[in-house]
Amino acid sequence: MELHKRLDYGFIGYQVPHIPRATRSARGRGNIRKKSDSNEMCAFDLLTTVAGKLLLEGESTSNSSGKDQSAVVKDTIETVKEDEDTPLKENPCNERCQERGFFISQIVSEAPVINHCLSKSTDTLSGPASVITSSNCSEKLGSAEQFINGERKTENRNCSTKVEHELSGCRDFSSCTLGAESKKQVKLDLSNDATITTNKRAAVCSSEFPDPWDRKRSMLVASDNTVKLSLSTDPDPFGSFPVIRNDVQLANKDDDEKSCGCTQPSTRNKAFRPAPRVGDWRMRKLQASKYWEVNPQSDDEGHVNVDNETRHVYQKRENVYMNERSQRDFPFKKRKLYYCNSFSNSDGGSSDGICSSPTKDLNRDASGYSLASSGARAASGTSIPKGASASFRSNDSHVKLKIKSFRVPELFVEIPENATVGSLKRTVMEAVTAILGGGLRIGVVFQGKKVRDDSKTLSQAGISHDDKLDGLGFTLEPSPSRASPPLGPEGCSRVLPCETPQPLTRCSPGSTIIHNGMQRETYNAFPDHSGTTLSNFIESDHDSAPSPPDASLEKNAADSRALVPVAAMDAEALAVVPMRKPKRCETVQRRIRRPFSVFEVEALVQAVEKLGTGRWRDVKMRAFDNAKHRTYVDLKDKWKTLVHTARISPQQRRGEPVPQELLDRVLIAHAYWSQQQARQQMKHQSETRLLL
């Protein structure tokens, strides 16, 4: 088999430092109080702010609390053991777990085809396995490597003894670093679909609160002088990865729109167009179609096969491949607008965990999990621990929220070894930008050091050496040029698209809230947020940053080691990569579907017969003046469908049957007015000629 020599980097997600303080109104249901009038804030805005904030916090926290951490870890472990059934909320570890940085891990291998890792023997895959990141005390275990002041540290996390990762099938692939000071990696031998749990808690974590992060397969594959980067969020929080993806195909073909499992027609997303500057990089993106209307003809109530909607766009000019993958198993995909997932239609999105806690009592259980994939959970009937809502009910008027991590869709990048670091940065930026909508820039951290020289090639920087790849990381940094993130085309201004009172918004400079919608079904802590889809919300207190957020962000950008890729890329992920529309705040809810009644059709036909096609405004005024919800565009569209309906066989028609008589009239009228239109044009043309 052909051996590829590429370097693959996988970004399982971004771990962000703890972002404290979300304020929330104490009364009852817990709306998060808005601290500013910026109701108009875009989710992206929030994210960006948060990101910046995170960068700042990560720094200070890590330095100051380094020692404590180890102690805490011990304590945590013990606690967990002793009382496995203790509600997460009550678990002391919750209070102490703090994200302090980001980690990166990856697997280096020379597997010819990534997705074969599942079935191939270990010899196929070699090299360091990915590090299982553990960030949430409740859900993530293992250790996390952090880049602190240029130094990479590996730390044990709270419930570190639990390895509930469902290492999606890459056996012998993942490793978990254990031991506070140890940088060694322990390999875990996992079966393909096995979910490994070492204790009750773990079980709970993995099954009840599946965390996509933990299920990422990561690996790094070396091949033809290119480096592949994969940013990923595991979209498949619930279970294994049933979808077999073919990396090779993905990388080389552009016609595999329907990668495994993709049952929905897909459309090209023209929203994302990689910048030409990527030069000779090949870029390819897999994008998800607009899932909510994959099939116009599909029933509304009917479920849509939300899974595996895949889409990719292949730009021949680009040679950077990027895969975005998100929200694969999201049950509510179709209802996107109702949940308003802003950053991602993805499973949840942009952020992964949040810890919320009453002022003094940090509790991190449910809140964090619920974010991950509440939707799925809801679907599966999984319930959320009581602690969840309780935790939000605080006597205090403030609730602290903590973002444990951000999840980003998976991105797959392939670049030549002789590409420059700058190119690498740009490429990653392209990918990330597509997701976050811009406003961030990417920093590269290698071997614990920031690589600032953009002109250096990857080889020169040593990034091409397989054995050192685990030292590669990326950081998300606030872009200097962008104080505030751009709004989506619609001018998305809210974090929460739904009409419901916007509970979450930026509070004040430096304060941000990112709210994870989607959980609404299962997570009643935010009963009011129905429909929100932002996957996370963070609220930090305003007093935290004296200086303007932007300024501080900027200032810290350089040092931030905020985000470091975690697991290596997941070859399989390449094939099926749903995508979400970048840069768009789903602020605008799609109008509800209102099928035309026969009566309305009648009126429409009558009006068109009289006025003809092409005068929809008049038709509207004449026949639907009182139907506020029917716009002339609607009428035009309806006429279009009527004509279509009339032309197809009755068996093919759906919905409320339209009397054949009306359809006949439709055809007649359509033919007539089409003819009229044609005549008009002819007339026009002749006139024009005469003039000439």
Add this chain to the structure above:
DNA sequence: TTTAGGG
């Protein structure tokens, strides 16, 4: 804003 079409 309207039209006209593609999605």
Add this chain to the structure above:
DNA sequence: CCCTAAA
């Protein structure tokens, strides 16, 4: 129904 280019 949505999204948009054009008019």
